[in-house]
Amino acid sequence: MAISKKPFAALAVAALATTLVACGGSDGDNGGGSKSEGTAGGNAIFYNGVRNTEHWDPQRMYIGRDLNNSGRLFYRSLVAYPASNDPVKGTTPIPDLATDTGTSEEAGKVWKFTVRDDVKWEDGKAITCEDFAYGASRNFATDVIIGGPANYLFTYLDIPTGKDGLPEYKGPFKKTGQDLFDKAVSCDGNTITYKMKKPWPDFPQSIASLRYLDPYRADLDKGDASNFQIISNGPYKLDGKWTEGTGGKFVRNTNWDAKTDTIRKALPDTWQFKEGDTEETIYEQFLAKTGDANFGVTERRMPPTFYSRIAEAGKLYTKVESPFVDYVLPNFNSPVFKDIKCREALKFATDKTAWINAGGGERAFTPAYSAVNPSVPGYEKNAAFGDIPDNGDIEQAKAALAECSAPKPVKIKFTYSGGTPTSDKQASALKAAWDKAGFKTELDPLADTYYSVIQKPDADFDVTWGGWGADWPSIGTVIPPLFDSRINITPSSNGNDYGNYKGGPEVDAMIDAAYAETDLTKAASLWAGVDAKLGEDVAYIPLEITIFNFLHGSKITGYSNNVSTNGYADLATIGVTK
Incomplete structure (x- = not known):
């Protein structure tokens, strides 16, 4: 996955987990940040800084920061990684919108998942197997859905390759080769089946690591115009519209049921995403320990000019090998x-x-x-x-x-x-x-x-x-x-x-x-x-x-740079003190 550094990206890999560390204060180990448990309520802030989000469309996202944040706040998939910094647990998929982590047949050439029957979209409609099939199909519209990790489906999914070197199926907008896709991805009630050209033993890891196989609503798809449209099935939904360069506010999604979700604590009442602040501004506010930044986190790295003030930050500082x-x-x-x-x-x-x-x-x-x-x-x-x-x-x-x-x-x-x-x-x-x-x-x-x-x-x-x-x-x-x-x-x-x-x-x-x-x-x-x-x-x-050298706000609780979120702050566990 691409890096948002300047874009950062990707989800953690198990091999890296053994080397990922987090330190507090003057390089003293604090296990990744504030481990105190938060309570429900309050308002948290995520600072994107000057690196704007370029896509909220799940099939177009390939920046680690945005993959991680969306997967903790408003997008769910068949399986996901738990909020953990354990090298094995944090990189082992668990069920999310599926009833289990999938079953494979033919030595990994066929994968089946059953979608839960008690999960809904933000408007109350049930999430269906067909929503997952449609989400997968969008990856093949290479003239519209640009920038995502569709390459994995092109390589593995059992769809013939055309003379142009791309799959003969051209996506749900043109529908060219639709029958080919329907043979490779099919629904039987709540069960979705993916048929591959060759074994794909780590297919569940690809689902948990990315968003390209997330469900999508065909009736709400506007193609390229959906780039910043967020159709939530997680604990938060966008309040109004996302404004590029400014950000947006996320409020509680009343059609999310915590009983169906073992991953996301969803403690704050709202998440405000802010774009446009420089790293220097963000970190100066963190160190001041006053104002809104007290309730904030970021993936923007600490500017080198602030290294001399790390001791001043105390337990607000974390250092993570990426x-x-x-x-x-x-x-x-x-x-x-x-x-x-x-x-x-x-x-x-x-x-x-x-x-x-x-x-x-x-x-x-x-x-x-x-x-x-x-x-x-x-x-x-x-x-x-x-x-x-x-x-x-x-x-x-x-x-x-x-x-x-x-x-x-x-x-x-x-x-x-x-x-x-x-x-x-x-x-x-x-x-x-x-x-x-x-x-x-x-x-x-x-x-x-x-x-x-x-x-x-x-x-x-x-x-x-x-x-x-x-x-x-x-x-x-x-x-x-x-x-x-x-x-x-x-x-x-x-x-x-x-x-x-x-x-x-x-x-x-x-x-x-x-x-x-x-x-x-x-x-x-x-x-x-x-x-x-x-x-x-x-x-x-x-x-x-x-x-990574990070600070976070002094009112943030449950802060951890987990392997499951690639060393970034894991928004699944974060709360705020009021």
């Missing part, structure tokens, strides 16, 4: 970076030490040598990056740039998730190193939105920033979602393949072989081989592994 890796991507549609020598020059010129220092140093990051987090089973350091000094190799960069076919000086535009002093400082650090090697870099910060811009295949940039964490503990939830062009690139979107990388028949065959391998150890080795090829092609350049 599952996310940041990287930059050459745009393969750029005239400059069609040339491998130009990409190699960028690789050698990239100074990850300067990037890390500009972002807060070792308290905020550790160097990365792959797009895969080391906590993911099968991780291997990518040889294409492992031998390059962390501060780059300017001489090798200059040598490669001399062979680059682009006119000199080589002008490039770096589009990144900006709008904060820290992100702009980090971008400037990369620019300084690139320019020293002979590039002439233009910085292009995007503040209000980011992914919706860079996901356009014709977007005007030469280099962009990305961040990712495994959707669950498999390299197969990192490499294909990011670099399999067959499931990403369409005329209207590049999906998560932000650099528009097309590996061609060789890489496609390597990916298919890794998917086909049922032995998990052997599969991990095959995925590492794909990653090595990506390194040879300079499909991406790794920067660092993110460390």
